[in-house]
Amino acid sequence: MAKKTINDFAKMIENGEKITYLTAYDYLTAKMVEKAGIDMILVGDSLGMVCLGYDTTFPVTMDDMVRHCQAVRRGAPNTFIVGDMPYMSYQKSDEDAVANAGRLVKEALVDAIKLEGGGEAIASRIRAIQQAGILVMGHIGLTPQLMGQIGGYKAQGRSASAAMKIVHEAKAVEQAGAFSILIEGVPAVVGKAITERAGVPILGIGGGSYTHGQLLIYADMVGMYDNFTPKFVKKYANVGEVLTAAFKQYREDVIKGEFPDDAEHTYKMSEEATKEFLL
Numbered sequence: 001m002a003k004k005t006i007n008d009f010a011k012m013i014e015n016g017e018k019i020t021y022l023t024a025y026d027y028l029t030a031k032m033v034e035k036a037g038i039d040m041i042l043v044g045d046s047l048g049m050v051c052l053g054y055d056t057t058f059p060v061t062m063d064d065m066v067r068h069c070q071a072v073r074r075g076a077p078n079t080f081i082v083g084d085m086p087y088m089s090y091q092k093s094d095e096d097a098v099a100n101a102g103r104l105v106k107e108a109l110v111d112a113i114k115l116e117g118g119g120e121a122i123a124s125r126i127r128a129i130q131q132a133g134i135l136v137m138g139h140i141g142l143t144p145q146l147m148g149q150i151g152g153y154k155a156q157g158r159s160a161s162a163a164m165k166i167v168h169e170a171k172a173v174e175q176a177g178a179f180s181i182l183i184e185g186v187p188a189v190v191g192k193a194i195t196e197r198a199g200v201p202i203l204g205i206g207g208g209s210y211t212h213g214q215l216l217i218y219a220d221m222v223g224m225y226d227n228f229t230p231k232f233v234k235k236y237a238n239v240g241e242v243l244t245a246a247f248k249q250y251r252e253d254v255i256k257g258e259f260p261d262d263a264e265h266t267y268k269m270s271e272e273a274t275k276e277f278l279l
């Protein structure tokens with residue numbers, strides 16, 4: 001299937017079709033996500049937790065993002081890929097933001113970048129990156145890079161005034177030139193209000209069922225990342241258990257001498273060569 005474009009996403013929304021969106025961080029996973037027919041892949045800075053073992057996304061670097069975006073691109077050549085901007089790659093200045101967004105496009109061939117926040121400075125960054133010809137996805141609501149200021153990793157917009165603030169942020173991000181907005185960790189009614197007012201695709205993770213599409217972190221939904229599971233995750237498989245069981249079985253087979261089976265898993269040598277060799 002051909003890679004989807006922003007025109008395809010607009011058409012899907014027009015036809016009432018949902019957009020499907022999953023994270024991936026490496027070649028193997030990207031290949032499977034593409035094979036499954038998912039419309040869009042996010043190479044999230046959540047790779048800090050999922051792949052690198054950090055407790056937060058803060059330590060993730062631009063080099064980390066470039067490396068993982070490249071791997072995902074190789075695994076999913078026909079999928080729309082969004083590369084996440086890590087902490088401090090866009091906060092300092094518009095110039096910095098454009099240069100770093102440009103790296104993800106130039107070095108990893110992503111189709112779009114994503115950055116967090118809905119304030120004045122972020123609107124300026126979105127405008128600058130957009131003017132450099134790069135598609136920008138906004139990200140509001142529960143924004144992990146603003147963890148301290150939003151009071152930890154928890155749902156946002158649960159009071160009327162907090163909900164109204166997020167609705168306004170969505171408009172500001174859209175007006176700054178974002179081609180799409182991701183909303184994370186807000187009540188369904190807030191997701192609905194934003195989606196109804198939007199002129200661009202609204203994607204949700206923990207934002208209820210009314211958004212134009214849904215995102216999940218793949219390692220959460222297949223049961224691989226078990227340090228912490230947010231309320232909005234549905235578990236579709238227990239891959240972590242499957243892998244652990246396979247590793248355990250392998251270990252036991254080796255210890256017992258049941259693997260390898262020389263008739264099945266070992267290279268052959270002709271009888272003649274064997275005789276000569278063993279002489």
Ligand code: KIV
Nearest residue numbers: 023044045046084205
């Ligand atoms: O990094 C990420 O995976 C994200 C999603 C959780 C929204 O930004």
Ligand code: NA
Nearest residue numbers: 044045046084
């Ligand atoms: Na992220």
